[in-house]
Structure formats: C-alpha cells, structure tokens
Amino acid sequence: MYARKLIIMAYIELKNNTKTYQSGDTTIYANKNITFSVAQGELVIILGSSGAGKSTLLNILGGMEPNTSGDVIVAGKNIANYNAKQLTTYRRNDMGFVFQFYNLIPNLTAKENVELAAQIVPDAMSVDKALQQVDLANREDNFPAQLSGGEQQRVAIARAIAKKPELLLCDEPTKWFNRINRYPQRRYCANCRQGDSHS
C-alpha cells in the first residue's frame, strides 16, 4: 500500500507563485502571487472563470512549465528551482497527470498506452489492474480511435494512476468527477479543476 507521512506539515505549499508573459512592452500575469497549501490525502478542486490561470497553475504544479517567481514546494522539494532534468524525473516518478484532451498515443492500444506510463517507473501498478480500476479491462486491445470520449478519458486516468504517483493532477475531469467516490484507494492529494460551466 501507499506510505503515509504522519508529519503535520503541508504536502504541497505555494508561496507567492507568479507566472508572467512578456508581449512587447506589456507584462501579462497568468498567476500573480498565489499562496496556498494542501495537506496529504486532501482532495482539492480549483474553480475559476476562463482565462483565470487554472491550467497554468496545474502545469506549474505538474512540472510541465516553470514559474517566473515564487516557491513551489512538493513533498519538501522546491520544484521551482529544478532544472530540466530534475523536472523530467519529477514528472516521471512523483506525478500523474490526466490531460484536458486525454492525449493518448493514437498508434498504441489502450493497454499499451497505460504500459507507456507503467514501464518508466520501477514500482508500477500492473496494467491490467489499472484498467480494471476504470472498468476498461475488456477494451484493452482497442486503439483510441475506437473508443468513445469517456472511454478515452478513463484510459488516460488508468495511465496516470498506473504510475502510483504521489500527486494526481487532473485537467477538466468533468465526466470523471462523478466517480471519485468509487475509488477509496486513492487517498493521496488530488487537485482537480472544473470548467467555468460549473463556476
């Protein structure tokens, strides 16, 4: 099972996290001085209107994008200071991401897509088990083109959890949201964001 840390300190801590873009002379703030903390095992939902910077925040947390200033501390490590190689390792071992557009590899079957994630970590969940968790064991040999939107999302979820990550991030998991109560095993911190239709 998953190791639990019995320390009271926060699992995720953001301090003045800021992300800016330069467009000519003007500076555009995607995230401005965001500070919050998340405890281990906590489920967090981030809501906001479109253009608020939710995706940017998720990307920064997931090590997919560097911020401009501020600290991003995950499990005691400040990933804001990580170089590219360290970020790659972080994304590989510590983080599971379910993308907004699922982003499955079209030339690989559902099973192979999950295996893509499983094979890069030393202690992965078995592929069959991951697919069973999302109720898609019987569709494992189908290509993404042969799956419905919801089924594709479930494969994306299976891919994310197969790594047994410390942190699970989901971008626009509208369909998935209803099922969160069905999986009591997942007691680790989850950040999810819902689109503006629910804000």
Place this chain on the structure above:
Amino acid sequence: MRKTILYKDALPAITHSLGRYIAIILLIGLGTFAFVGLKMAGPDMRATGGNFFNKHNLADVTITSNYGINSTDRATIRNLPEVKEAAFGYFQDVRVKNSHDTLRVFSQSNNISSYELIKGHFPDNKREIALSYLLKKKYHLGQQITFSKPGILKNKTYRVVGFVKSSEFLDKNQIGQTNIGNGRLTGIAVTSHNAFASPVYQVSRVTFKNTASLSPFSVAYRNRVYCDQDKLQKALNKNRRDKYNKYVALYKAQYRQKAARQLLKKGIPINPNQIEVPKNKIKIAYPSYTINGREESQGYSSYRADSERVEVLANVFPVFLFAVAALVSLTTMMRFVEEERTNIGTLKALGYGNGAIAIKFLLYSTSAAILGVVLGSILGYTFLPDLIIKAYLASSTLGTGYQLNFAWGPLLISLAVALLSTTVISMLTLWQTLREQPSALLLPKPPKNGSRIMLEHIPWLWRYMSFSAKVTARNIFRYKSRMLMTILGVAGCTGLLVMGFGIRDSLQGIGHIQYNDVQKMILSP
C-alpha cells in the same frame, strides 16, 4: 526504465505513412544509384583494361625501324638496364586473294603482348594461321586463304585454325594504315615464327622493370614509360651511324656493280671498285627507330579518356539527384516532427527523457536512409556501370567480360549524405521541439502570423485581382521556402531532361554533317 512500448510506437509511424517512408527510400536510392554507378564506371573500365593487359603481359613500348631490327639492335635493347623483357617479331601486310581484305600477319607472340584465343587453336606450323576474332563471320575454321603478294612470308596459302583477340589492338573499327590495298587494314592475323623469312625483325616488344607495379592508366605509369622510353631511344640512336655506314657501303657496292655491268654492255670492262659513286647519287634514308607507347595504339587513349570522362559526370549529375532527395527528406522529416508535436508533449509530460522520445524519429530516419542507400548501391555497383561500360566500349575489343568492382568510397559518401538529410535533420528539428516546455507542446501550435505581401501595397493592382489570385499570390510569397523548392526541383529536372535531349541531338548530327557535308570525297581502289 524499459522502452519497449516506444519501439512499438515506432513501427506504426512507418506503416501508417508508408508512402512517405518509401518516397524517401526511393529518392535516396536514386541519388545513391546515380552517384555510385557513375563513380564506379570509370574505375571498372580501367580495371577491366588493366586486367586484360596484365593477363597478356602487354608491352610497354614497341620498337620499329625503317631498316628493321638487327642483332646489334637486339643486343642494345636487351642490355638496357631499364628493360625487363624483350621479344622480337615479324609482320607482313598482305592482301587476301579474291577479296578486298588486307591483313597484317604477325609472328606468334607468347611472352609479351600475347593473344587471347577465342576459338580454335593457335597455329602450330607455317601453313596454319589464326585470324582476328572480328573476322569470325567472314571466315571459318578450316578455310584456306591465299595472299597475292606474301612478302617475307614463305607461303602463299594458309589454313585458318583459330580466331584470336590481340592485346595490342583495342579498336574494333580502326586497325591501322598500310601501304597496300585501300590503305586501311581490315584485321590482324597470327602465324608461326618460322613462316617468315627475313634477315631482320620488324618489331620489338619491350616491358620495363619499373612499370610492373604501376596502374596502367595512371599518370605515374605514363611518366615512367616516357622516362625509360627516352633512355631506350638514346641507346638505339647510337646504332644509327654504323647502320647508315653499312647500308651506304651496300648501296655503293650495288651501284658499282650496276654501273660496271652497264659499261660492260658497252664493251668497257672495268673493275667495279674503281667506279666513283657521286655523293648526290646516294639515295638512302637515314636509319631511324620509332618507339611507340601504349597511347599510340588506336583505342587505347580514347579508352582511358572515356573512363575519366565518366567520372567527371559523377561529380555533376548525382548532385542534382541528391539535392532533390535531400530537399524532400528534409521537408518530410520536419513535417513528421511537427505532426508528432502533441505526442512528444505527452511523452515529455509522462517523464520520458529526450533520448527516449527521439527513438521513434531516429529509427524512422536512419532505417529509411540505410534502406535507400543499400537499394541504390545494389543497382549502382552493378546495373549502371554495366550499362555505361557497354555504351562506351561498343567499339572496343575490351567490351566483353568486364569487371564490376566494389569500392567503399561512393557507398560511404552516399550514406553520409543520406543520413545528413534524414537523421540529422530530424534530430535538429526534434531538438528544437524538445526545448519547448511540455505544456506548450500540448497546446495546439498557434497559427502563423498573417502578413501583407508587397503586392498588397499596390492598391490599384490588388483591387484588380480576383480572390483566388490573391490567395495564390499570398501563398507564393508567404511560403517562400516551399516555392523555392518547387522551382528548384522542376528546374533541376527540366535541366537534366533538356541536357539529355541536347546531347543526343548533338551527337546524332555529327556523323551526318561530317560524312555528307564536310568530307565529300571517297576514294576506292
């Protein structure tokens, strides 16, 4: 970290875009084929010639003299330190009775400049003769041929026992000139040594010591022969004075005898030795020795020149083809990496390193390059040199049994070009993509900035153009690289086509103009 799934993903990348993959292979194959074939044709031609000459120990030089080669000359030649082997032979030009054929009949030569037996056997005695294999259709084995004026040949009639190929005569059509018949030799023939009766030899065939290790068509060989030939010439020239004196004495004696006989007819007996021979009556040519290298024989120097000409072509043609191949591979690989943008982003987000992500593109590009080079080489080392040699050697006796060699050079150069335009390009494009943040890769690429082309700043012209014309104009001037590629590709191909036709038309006209317009007279016996 295992990577098996990444390899699994690499295969559909090929099979799902097979057309594109095969296009790259074929184009690279074509460039390789042309480059390798043209680069190898010249060396193959020379290797074929070289082997033939080595096999028959072709003489480096042949020596003839207006007074023939006597024993003194033979000693001079043999004693020259540069000389390795020397052989001496006879020949006589004859006309075949009841025909227009003129043959140069040689005495058998076994050690130097030997003959290749094509059919039958070599002549065993002075009544047998072997003819040039080019006369195979005119004469048959067992046939008796007669010479009208045998000259130094003891017999007039010979039986044809074989057909041979001479290593001294390379041109099928031009054998040489002669004093008899219509002035042009029809062919050569060989008979035994004892079929000739002559106090002197007509020809000496010599090989030099230092030429054996040199490649026969090389500049080093030619320089070496000139050098040794010069020494030989100087040595033989020393014999001229004695020879001259000897023939002068002979001439004088004959003159005296003749004058004495004439005086005797008039009733005046006189001792021939008392007759003075006026100097202006001594009409004797001064002895001279002519030494000919291999370049002097018909067909030899053109053979070498042709082989070198082909190699020059190899520096022009394939460049065009490789350029087209490289351009297409370039754009194809760039587009491939573009298409895979989101997949690359996904793999990056999952935590794969750059090396792992590159596997698919590496396999695709390298396999295409290698397959293309292999395919092109297989045909390039065999089919194309074969074709070229056949064409160039159409009028040469070396045109059969030629060698097709292998050399690493053209293959490695083709491989380098192929890998440069596929693997290197894809890795460079991939490198650019991999430098971006995963989040940026997962987003669809923003549309390229629109911009105004120059034409738009001419309002009266712009308003005049239809919508389609405007779109076309924008496309042409916005995507300049694409336009340039199209223009270059079409220009290159058109250029090659026009050049091909041009060469053909130019060459076709030569024969007609030369023999109809320029040379208006034909002399026949």
